Amino acid sequence: MKKLCTRIAALFLLAAVFAGIFPANAVAAQNSKPYLIKVNKKMCTVTIYEQDKKGKYTVPVKAMLCSTGAETPLGTFKTPSKYRWRLLVGDVWGQYSTRIVNGVLFHSVWYYSKNEATLSNRQFNNLGKMVSHGCVRLNVEDAKWIYDNCPLGTTVVVYNSDNPGPLGKPEGIKVSEKTKMGYDPTDIWAEGNPYVKKTPKITGAKNRTIDYGTEVSVKDKVKATSITGQDISSSIKTQITFQGKAVKKIDTKITGKYKVTYKITDIGKKKAEKTVTFTVVDNVKPVLKTLGDLYWSEDKKITRKDVLEGVELTWHGDSYNSDNVTYETTVEEEKEGLKVYLISYSYKAPNGKTGTATRRIYVDTQAPVMDGVTDGEYTVESPDGLSGELDISLLTEQLKVSDNVSELTNKDIAVSLELIGGEYYKAVYSIKDQAGNETTKEARIRIIQKQAVLLEEETDTPSTENGTSEI
Secondary structure, eight states: OHHHHHHHHHHHHHHHHHHHHOHHHHHHHHOOSSEEEEEETTTTEEEEEEEOTTSOEEEEEEEEEOBOOTTOOOEEEEOOOEEEEEEETTTEEEEEEEEEETTEEEEESOBSSSSGGGEEHHHHHTTTSSOSSSSEEEOHHHHHHHHHHSOTTOEEEEEOOSSOOTTOOOOOOOOOOSSSEEOOTTOTTSTTOTTTTOOOEEESOOOEEEETTOOOOTTTTOEEEOTTOOBOGGGOEEEEEETTEEESSOOTTSOEEEEEEEEEEOTTSOEEEEEEEEEEEOOOOOEEEOSOOEEESSOOOOOHHHHHTTOEEEETTEEEOGGGOEEEEEEEEEETTEEEEEEEEEEEOTTSOEEEEEEEEEEEOOOOEEEOOOOEEEEEEETTSSOOOOOTHHHHTTOEEEOSSSOOOGGGOEEEEEEEETTEEEEEEEEEOTTOOEEEEEEEEEEEEEEOOOOOOOOOOOOOTTSOOOO
């Protein structure tokens, strides 16, 4: 009896040792299924979890968009059965069905018949909404994944939360509803599915020529559509290379060829790409400006310094030294008192484009003509009759001026007054043309000072016969 008790004690000790050495293996044995399925009924999202190192289902690996319904039960269940095709409520069919509990299953969006070409397009587009009779609808790819990868006995937790799950709520694929039935775009196993051979399309991407310094958007007018015709332009990615190196953007101030590659991946993981060339060309002409024509009063040797005085050279908005500007001088007109030189400027930029400008040098040796200067008398009025000032325009308004080159008016006449004595002044009239030629004339004028007559201000105060105001 003593030996038996000793053996029993030894067995208990051995069991305790093994329990201490292999606790993780014991937990893993309890969690023998590879995945846990959690269904967020409210957010229509399925999240698949796998085990962490401690054997707990804490690692999210896949999210699926689904459609639940008001009758979808909350709770924890274990899958008891599977069906390749299953007849559903309403005499419709579902592919890759896995039972959750009672009449509630995971299954594809329903078909009008047991035929992959009879998918309800409208119900497929409802994925992500609570529209089912209680089952959890999925696209074929996701329904088949559960069917293939989650053995019977897999735990399913159905719950409600405003948080779709750690991987978020997937975006849904949309199909055309021009016809009521068709194929599930994710059902690559269906013979005859037209979506299988389709790829996304990129349109509007083409070779372009870009002018130097202008703004450019590589995505302008470029669009992308999914295999189902959805606009997925916002998902276009671009890659730009210049001289074999990746760059962030096209620099339109550096000429050359830029390769732009457009890439798109739709929700079904199908891809497309297209490469085009953007060529930046420099057709910008340099700009030559002068500060206007030159006017000389004598003919002299024309030097480069004279010609380039006031000449401005710009290119691409930047200023350049005018030393590289070339010019030609020709006599355009010659007559008595006037000789006109035409200066033709030219500058050829590194891009081969040439800018030009012209200006003239007027050699004007004739002074302006001023007629009508005569002696005269002028009366000015002031309150004291002593301090009145003569309006000079009175002296010039009747004069006539002209010039062989410059356009002159009476306003160009300058007048100075020098007191001779008493009321008499010497008036000196002078006028210059643009070449500096000057004409001067004198006249004797008399300025008569006169006291201004002040008008009595009117009053509204009534008067009486004796000159006093009425009260």
